[in-house]
Amino acid sequence: MNADSQPRQCFLSSCGARAWQRLAYVEWGDSDNPDVVVCVHGLSRSGRDFDVLARQLARRYRVVCPDVVGRGLSDWLADAAEYGYPRYVSDAAQLMARLGVERVHWVGTSMGGILGMLIAAMPGNPVRSLVLNDVGSLVPKAALEVIAAYVGTPPSFDSLAAAGEYLARLHSGFGLDAAQWQALAPHSARQDSDGRWRLRYDPAIGVAFQGKLQDVDLSAWWTAIQAPTLVLRGADSQLLLSATLQDMLRQRPGTQSLTFAGVGHAPGLQSEEQVRAVTEFLLAR
8 A cells, every 4th residue: 555545535324322423434545455453533633633644554554543423524413421432332343344344453542542442351352452542541530620621612713724723732742733733624623604613523522521520440441451552651641640651561561652752642643753653563463
């Protein structure tokens, strides 16, 4: 597969508790390649965050980058209570059925990493190897409070460029420069009928962050995972703390990890160093 090849925009129908929704995903590489990498984004982002990584991985793999329901080009849900991991796991299963594969490599950033952990911890799961990008066995309350402060009330903008500037400030931990955020802006915002630009996610995903928040302990799922795992961490991350990462490495000897200086939550997976780390880990599996 040529690294300069373009992605293919695809859709599938997913059945939820009350209705069918259209789910979007982008596919890179040879659609007949049985070696598949699934890349899943963070809470309010989209599958297009992985364009740089996917273009590189498509030399060797079929790469699939979904928009989780309520984000990107995927439909929004009528019932905000349905936004949660039971629905996301079900949608992931339907996606893999569509792909016609039984085993996948999983690369997940933040929420996408938690989803990968939950799936990889299940008996008979399809995860061949797992890359967790700045998320781990404990999600601190303080990090959830930061998310709660912005996710439910996204602003609107008078231009696409202004949306890109906002994203650069909000997600400064990604370590991306202004030009990289402007390149992501068309996939991150849309223009409504009133001429204003709004972010491509349903504000109702913020309902889960209302009320009293507390630490989220995922250690039972982490320790149940048997797939080879690489954990990536931004050195300045407040979501995956250094102490949490050390606990994870003690709990599962043989787990690989890398910490990237100068970034926080979550490494953008666009720098040469970060792309190489993921690529080399997957190729060794």
